[in-house]
Amino acid sequence: MPIHTANADNIKQAAKQIKKGGLVAFPTETVYGLGADARNDKAITAIYQAKARPRFNPLITHIGDLAQAQQYGLFNDMAQHLAQQFWPGALTLIVPRQADCAIGALASAGLPSLALRVPNHPTAQALLAEAGCPLAAPSANVSGRLSPVTAEHVAATLPDIMILDGGQCALGLESTIIGCLDDRPILLRKGAIARQTIELAIGLPLAYLPDTEEAKATQNNKGAHDKEGAARLAHNMEGAQLARDNEGAQLARDNEGAQLAHNMKGAQLAPGRLAQHYAPQAVLRLNATHILAGEALLAFGESVPPPHDPNNKIINLSKTGDLAEAAANFFAALHALDKQADKIAVMPIPNHGLGEAINDRLTRAANAQKVD
Numbered sequence: 001m002p003i004h005t006a007n008a009d010n011i012k013q014a015a016k017q018i019k020k021g022g023l024v025a026f027p028t029e030t031v032y033g034l035g036a037d038a039r040n041d042k043a044i045t046a047i048y049q050a051k052a053r054p055r056f057n058p059l060i061t062h063i064g065d066l067a068q069a070q071q072y073g074l075f076n077d078m079a080q081h082l083a084q085q086f087w088p089g090a091l092t093l094i095v096p097r098q099a100d101c102a103i104g105a106l107a108s109a110g111l112p113s114l115a116l117r118v119p120n121h122p123t124a125q126a127l128l129a130e131a132g133c134p135l136a137a138p139s140a141n142v143s144g145r146l147s148p149v150t151a152e153h154v155a156a157t158l159p160d161i162m163i164l165d166g167g168q169c170a171l172g173l174e175s176t177i178i179g180c181l182d183d184r185p186i187l188l189r190k191g192a193i194a195r196q197t198i199e200l201a202i203g204l205p206l207a208y209l210p211d212t213e214e215a216k217a218t219q220n221n222k223g224a225h226d227k228e229g230a231a232r233l234a235h236n237m238e239g240a241q242l243a244r245d246n247e248g249a250q251l252a253r254d255n256e257g258a259q260l261a262h263n264m265k266g267a268q269l270a271p272g273r274l275a276q277h278y279a280p281q282a283v284l285r286l287n288a289t290h291i292l293a294g295e296a297l298l299a300f301g302e303s304v305p306p307p308h309d310p311n312n313k314i315i316n317l318s319k320t321g322d323l324a325e326a327a328a329n330f331f332a333a334l335h336a337l338d339k340q341a342d343k344i345a346v347m348p349i350p351n352h353g354l355g356e357a358i359n360d361r362l363t364r365a366a367n368a369q370k371v372d
């Protein structure tokens with residue numbers, strides 16, 4: 001059994017494994033990560049292989065604190081402010097790499113930027129300290145599958161990996177990702193810290209690339225491909241990377257004229273935003289107000305429609321309509337229903353606070369099923 005209780009001995013064992021260039025799955029407060037020494041390109045390759053993840057989709061590097069993060073990335077005032085406010089925690093910052101950055105190019109897929117996060121989980125922190133190196137760690141699932149929030153979820157798709165078991169992740173959604181490549185911070189992935197919470201802390205509205213713009217940008221670049229040197233479109237299961245040519249990237253702007261990463265050697269549009277992200281195997285039917293034959297129901301709130309028949313499985317994300325509770329239960333509930341039914345009806349989730357991040361993942365999962 002690859003699952004090991006996250007005690008001091010097992011964390012030491014895990015750290016040894018990491019130092020040897022091996023992989024370890026470990027709990028964070030968001031979801032379980034599949035970790036490797038971020039300075040070791042060979043170890044990073046093993047992550048991509050284990051996940052069957054396309055090489056060009058960059059990973060988040062986890063570090064112990066802001067001071068360590070600054071050894072690898074360049075933090076402007078905004079990035080520092082955000083780090084001070086939200087680290088350790090469920091916020092990932094995209095910052096430019098330091099010139100002598102020791103983190104392997106493969107960890108950030110050759111981009112001139114880095115994704116950094118200081119996790120707020122004692123096991124993650126202990127593993128970082130014991131291993132003594134930054135840990136590149138995507139979510140510990142095979143690409144395109146649901147993110148794992150328990151050790152058992154990890155074992156289900158990555159049976160050969162050593163897993164440190166720290167119980168169920170408290171937040172249950174991936175970190176919120178903010179790009180800090182210039183003065184204007186950009187929300188790149190909705191996640192476990194609500195947009196409003198961050199906006200309050202920085203006193204600014206966050207620019208966000210609307211899905212329609214994203215779709216347009218993706219469409220425009222389909223077929224443009226290397227031939228015209230215009231764009232490389234990496235279309236994959238874990239997120240879309242729209243890397244443009246050497247002159248730098250002009251990413252789609254939102255209506256307010258949000259300024260997205262300019263003057264980079266290749267820029268990443270919309271990490272983790274492609275439709276196929278987070279998909280369960282079962283077919284999803286969103287905004288359901290009743291249950292059809294053969295469907296399971298992902299419910300929310302007090303007024304749940306009656307079952308169609310006694311076999312309908314129902315899991316309520318939050319009976320009291322609490323969005324934080326719903327976020328924490330979200331992936332675990334989908335995992336559970338996915339095992340029990342081929343079709344899942346999903347009740348409407350209010351689209352504010354953490355509901356934005358939940359709806360984001362639901363829409364992507366449902367769209368993925370229509371597209372491919």
Ligand code: TXA
Pocket residue numbers: 028030031032033034057058059060092094108111113114115117137138139140173174175176177238239268270271272273
């Ligand atoms: O909560 C989380 O963020 C979890 C835990 C394990 O920390 N990790 C996670 O990693 O969700 P992953 O690999 O599944 O998602 C990382 C996202 C991807 O969508 C990737 O495209 C984006 O971060 N990303 C990584 N480096 C980037 C960069 N330099 N520029 C833009 N996006 C980047």
Ligand code: MG
Pocket residue numbers: 138139147238
């Ligand atoms: Mg993931």
